[in-house]
Amino acid sequence: xxxxxxxxxxxxxxxxxxxxxxxxxxxxxxxxxxxxxxxxxxxxxxxxxxxxxxxxxxxxxxxxxxxxxxxxxxxxxxxxxxxxxxxxxxxxxxxxxxxxxxxxxxxxxxxxxxxxxxxxxxxxxxxxxxxxxxxxxxxxxxxxxxxxxxxxxxxxxxxxxxxxxxxxxxxxxxxxxxxxxxxxxxxxxxxxxxxxxxxxxxxxxxxxxxxxxxxxxxxxxxxxxxxxxxxxxxxxxxxxxxxxxxxxxxxxxxxxxxxxxxxxxxxxxxxxxxxxxxxxxxxxxxxxxxxxxxxxxxxxxxxxxxxxxxxxxxxxxxxxxxxxxxxxxxxxxxxxxxxxxxxxxxxxxxxxxxxxxxxxxxxxxxxxxxxxxxxxxxxxxxxxxxxxxxxxxxxxxxxxxxxxxxxxxxxxxxxxxxxxxxxxxxxxxxxxxxxxxxxxxxxxxxxxxxxxxxxxxxxxxxxxxxxxxxxxxxxxxxxxxxxxxxxxxxxxxxxxxxxxxxxxxxxxxxxxxxxxxxxxxxxxxxxxxxxxxxxxxxxxxxxxxxxxxxxxxxxxxxxxxxxxxxxxxxxxxxxxxxxxxxxxxxxxxxxxxxxxxxxxxxxxxxxxxxxxxxxxxxxxxxxxxxxxxxxxxxxxxxxxxxxxxxxxxxxxxxxxxxxxxxxxxxxxxxxxxxxxxxxxxxxxxxxxxxxxxxxxxxxxxxxxxxxxxxxxxxxxxxxxxxxxxxxxxxxxxxxxxxxxxxxxxxxxxxxxxxxxxxxxxxxxxxxxxxxxxxxxxxxxxxxxxxxxxxxxxxxxxxxxxxxxxxxxxxxxxxxxxxxxxxxxxxxxxxxxxxxxxxxxxxxxxxxxxxxxxxxxxxxxxxxxxxxxxxxxxxxxxxxxxxxxxxxxxxxxxxxxxxxxxxxxxxxxxxxxxxxxxxxxxxxxxxxxxxxxxxxxxxxxxxxxxxxxxxxxxxxxxxxxxxxxxxxxxxxxxxxxxxxxxxxxxxxxxxxxx
Numbered sequence: 001x002x003x004x005x006x007x008x009x010x011x012x013x014x015x016x017x018x019x020x021x022x023x024x025x026x027x028x029x030x031x032x033x034x035x036x037x038x039x040x041x042x043x044x045x046x047x048x049x050x051x052x053x054x055x056x057x058x059x060x061x062x063x064x065x066x067x068x069x070x071x072x073x074x075x076x077x078x079x080x081x082x083x084x085x086x087x088x089x090x091x092x093x094x095x096x097x098x099x100x101x102x103x104x105x106x107x108x109x110x111x112x113x114x115x116x117x118x119x120x121x122x123x124x125x126x127x128x129x130x131x132x133x134x135x136x137x138x139x140x141x142x143x144x145x146x147x148x149x150x151x152x153x154x155x156x157x158x159x160x161x162x163x164x165x166x167x168x169x170x171x172x173x174x175x176x177x178x179x180x181x182x183x184x185x186x187x188x189x190x191x192x193x194x195x196x197x198x199x200x201x202x203x204x205x206x207x208x209x210x211x212x213x214x215x216x217x218x219x220x221x222x223x224x225x226x227x228x229x230x231x232x233x234x235x236x237x238x239x240x241x242x243x244x245x246x247x248x249x250x251x252x253x254x255x256x257x258x259x260x261x262x263x264x265x266x267x268x269x270x271x272x273x274x275x276x277x278x279x280x281x282x283x284x285x286x287x288x289x290x291x292x293x294x295x296x297x298x299x300x301x302x303x304x305x306x307x308x309x310x311x312x313x314x315x316x317x318x319x320x321x322x323x324x325x326x327x328x329x330x331x332x333x334x335x336x337x338x339x340x341x342x343x344x345x346x347x348x349x350x351x352x353x354x355x356x357x358x359x360x361x362x363x364x365x366x367x368x369x370x371x372x373x374x375x376x377x378x379x380x381x382x383x384x385x386x387x388x389x390x391x392x393x394x395x396x397x398x399x400x401x402x403x404x405x406x407x408x409x410x411x412x413x414x415x416x417x418x419x420x421x422x423x424x425x426x427x428x429x430x431x432x433x434x435x436x437x438x439x440x441x442x443x444x445x446x447x448x449x450x451x452x453x454x455x456x457x458x459x460x461x462x463x464x465x466x467x468x469x470x471x472x473x474x475x476x477x478x479x480x481x482x483x484x485x486x487x488x489x490x491x492x493x494x495x496x497x498x499x500x501x502x503x504x505x506x507x508x509x510x511x512x513x514x515x516x517x518x519x520x521x522x523x524x525x526x527x528x529x530x531x532x533x534x535x536x537x538x539x540x541x542x543x544x545x546x547x548x549x550x551x552x553x554x555x556x557x558x559x560x561x562x563x564x565x566x567x568x569x570x571x572x573x574x575x576x577x578x579x580x581x582x583x584x585x586x587x588x589x590x591x592x593x594x595x596x597x598x599x600x601x602x603x604x605x606x607x608x609x610x611x612x613x614x615x616x617x618x619x620x621x622x623x624x625x626x627x628x629x630x631x632x633x634x635x636x637x638x639x640x641x642x643x644x645x646x647x648x649x650x651x652x653x654x655x656x657x658x659x660x661x662x663x664x665x666x667x668x669x670x671x672x673x674x675x676x677x678x679x680x681x682x683x684x685x686x687x688x689x690x691x692x693x694x695x696x697x698x699x700x701x702x703x704x705x706x707x708x709x710x711x712x713x714x715x716x717x718x719x720x721x722x723x724x725x726x727x728x729x730x731x732x733x734x735x736x737x738x739x740x741x742x743x744x745x746x747x748x749x750x751x752x753x754x755x756x757x758x759x760x761x762x763x764x765x766x767x768x769x770x771x772x773x774x775x776x777x778x779x780x781x782x783x784x785x786x787x788x789x790x791x792x793x794x795x796x797x798x799x800x801x802x803x804x805x806x807x808x809x810x811x812x813x814x815x816x817x818x819x820x821x822x823x824x825x826x827x828x829x830x831x832x833x834x835x836x837x838x839x840x841x842x843x844x845x846x847x848x849x850x851x852x853x854x855x856x857x858x859x860x861x862x863x864x865x866x867x868x869x870x871x872x873x874x875x876x877x878x879x880x881x882x883x884x885x886x887x888x889x890x891x892x893x894x895x896x897x898x899x900x901x902x903x904x905x906x907x908x909x910x911x912x913x914x915x916x917x918x919x920x921x922x923x924x925x926x927x928x929x930x931x932x933x934x935x936x937x938x939x940x941x942x943x944x945x946x947x948x949x950x951x952x953x954x955x956x957x958x959x960x961x962x963x964x965x966x967x968x969x970x971x972x973x974x975x976x977x978x979x980x981x982x983x984x985x986x987x988x989x990x991x992x993x
């Protein structure tokens with residue numbers, strides 16, 4: 001204790017334990033608060049001229065007051081309401097002195113006709129004419145759009161109706177901001193994508209407010225049909241504005257979770273990402289973007305259409321958690337907040353202000369691919385936020401240059417310092433002894449410089465293996481517990497690694513104490529980090545992966561900390577000076593000489609162990625026992641130590657104490673039984689090393705770990721592997737705590753003992769806890785299939801594992817006496833179980849008492865005419881605007897009557913199409929489809945067979961799909977129901993051509 005009080009930052013147990021613990025706890029709490037707590041919305045509802053948060057929140061409540069997928073009647077209501085809201089906004093801003101041009105007089109109702117409203121400052125496109133046919137693998141899609149487009153004219157835009165011209169408009173180009181106003185059939189869409197929609201309404205209001213006119217024009221797109229193959233964005237690509245080459249950049253607003261902060265998911269390049277820096281509370285990392293590139297994130301957004309098809313450069317901002325509420329009835333305004341709305345709105349506003357103010361040539365030029373915009377080429381970006389306050393963005397090329405520099409400069413620097421230390425005779429590292437010449441002859445003085453060299457890699461490997469073993473254990477015993485208890489898993493892994501590493505560090509330090517433990521530990525970490533950085537650098541150059549950026553900063557901190565460890569050695573006396581001083585103090589003490597006269601090293605070698613020293617001290621007359629201090633060994637005392645026996649030797653007399661060799665002042669600066677020459681090592685440099693290394697590791701690794709796990713830990717119900725989540729958590733735990741490794745041998749037992757208790761408790765909990773709860777539900781995927789030819793009706797649930805499915809199905813009154821039929825899917829890793837469901841009522845019966853099955857034949861009608869290897873298929877569904885045609889073999893071409901120019905799309909893929917999905921903006925409108933196929937050459941007459949299926953997914957009337965309503969009422973509270981496919985109910989008829 002005396003030592004600690006003399007030097008509160010000395011490298012002794014109390015300061016080390018307190019300082020490192022406080023730093024880690026402070027940093028981790030800060031990260032968690034930033035990650036979990038959304039910044040509060042301003043108390044003033046109008047924080048900027050033209051922005052009203054309360055108004056936006058009210059709009060969100062209207063938008064989410066029911067399910068509104070494309071194939072629902074409420075979708076029409078939402079569309080009409082949006083048009084009225086936009087017209088009201090423009091009228092309030094005196095930007096609605098418009099003339100109206102009607103393009104389709106056949107539709108009924110003002111909002112359901114295609115029209116364009118012109119004014120000097122804004123133009124509304126009520127697009128009810130655009131359609132598109134495109135292929136997606138072995139699938140073809142025909143879609144009729146119902147998008148709403150608002151163009152806010154920029155100060156430097158061309159005047160007039162430039163979108164009607166075939167030539168490219170002059171000026172700096174425009175900025176697209178997009179959100180989709182459809183929801184899934186099982187979710188209210190508060191964050192997917194209601195907040196995005198009301199954000200765009202506020203952006204329209206802001207940019208049309210007098211005094212806020214942008215320099216570059218704004219195109220606000222509210223598209224319908226994103227939830228089904230990104231149809232709304234695809235059909236926008238055929239609109240005159242999209243094909244005019246006017247647009248250059250875009251901002252896509254999305255929701256892949258159900259609240260929290262809106263994160264920057266991905267971006268196309270460095271130049272466009274810089275405009276996100278203006279966000280007051282930036283949030284995100286390039287790791288998520290690389291996750292999309294690598295296929296770790298399966299879902300997609302309209303981002304890939306705007307960038308991949310149109311060639312625009314832009315950003316994808318989205319909510320990402322909690323995923324258990326995503327696409328369910330918990331994606332509502334009760335479970336999100338006005339704070340989340342403001343977080344997205346404020347980020348979108350600052351980003352759009354930046355993009356619309358930039359009139360440079362950054363987004364111009366280049367040789368675009370066919371159909372894409374000529375807007376130059378950007379550079380690969382690295383970006384991340386720091387504590388939700390600062391946003392860093394720079395080129396991947398810069399990161400690569402920094403990586404290469406560190407790989408070269410790091411080792412060379414250490415080699416040069418090592419050479420200088422050797423030159424000045426202070427290289428105690430890798431030195432077992434020092435050759436010494438004295439009057440009685442030559443001898444060697446022991447330095448014990450190799451002691452502890454192999455210690456850290458063994459400790460690191462053992463602790464890391466323990467954490468990885470826990471990942472295997474959880475994956476085997478309770479693989480889904482992370483879905484509801486991610487922080488219990490984090491706590492278990494972090495506490496396990498630290499306790500194992502501490503125990504092995506203290507044990508090895510007791511057996512073989514060394515003053516070089518910290519230096520050797522950092523040197524091993526430097527070597528390991530160098531190898532990892534080589535891999536990161538290769539991925540940067542060859543695969544353009546920026547996700548390893550954290551390792552560059554991690555290694556830079558390791559490099560600096562290791563350099564300090566080497567520079568510390570300059571504070572030591574020369575090895576020759578130490579040997580001389582040692583010889584001088586031993587000279588004349590012949591009783592301590594070994595039988596081999598003149599051997600100084602022999603005297604050191606025959607030094608008694610700690611047990612013998614204790615016995616000799618106790619034998620002294622009337623000598624008071626030494627009071628323990630912090631530097632006293634934990635096991636030092638009267639009891640014989642097994643670990644100390646390795647030093648016991650038979651000897652003559654008592655060897656000199658440290659004060660006999662160096663004097664009392666120097667002896668007091670040697671910690672415990674470490675090497676006597678270490679008395680002059682600086683006592684404060686450990687703190688500098690730690691403060692360089694630990695914050696970098698915690699801030700970068702902690703942020704990425706939290707973001708990655710938050711985005712994936714509840715995707716297990718989608719069929720993702722839980723083992724991947726656990727392995728990432730174990731790796732992140734190791735990287736987070738590795739900076740403590742060089743200092744754990746100085747830790748007191750208090751913190752590790754507490755963590756041992758934490759580990760025991762969380763381990764037991766993680767192994768036995770039920771993995772789901774009312775707030776962290778298991779998502780099961782529902783669909784009901786009706787064979788309209790036979791009347792067979794099967795409801796089904798798809799999810800992870802038969803036990804969960806059986807438990808849910810057996811709670812249903814209609815299925816209690818049934819044995820469900822189950823089958824596993826190799827492609828998704830999920831299991832589908834079906835049973836005889838309650839007949840759906842998606843088509844109105846002639847009388848309420850008439851069972852639905854008596855009207856099955858009228859749900860879907862079709863007619864097929866064949867001419868050679870071609871056929872004309874006429875399809876009509878009742879009370880729906882979505883059907884599909886499935887074929888037993890691929891067709892080579894198709895065309896839907898009334899389809900327009902496909903623009904940049906192909907109707908059929910290279911391997912043909914096995915399915916055509918049809919969407920109409922008009923209810924019960926028939927489709928006429930012309931298909932062609934190649935003869936198989938077999939004796940089948942060259943014909944074609946398959947199924948025609950129509951889909952229904954309007955569940956706003958609870959009696960429409962009784963099987964789904966039964967699930968909502970009787971399923972356990974830990975279950976959330978979502979859609980399996982485009983439709984909640986599918987009715988099919990078979991055909992043979």
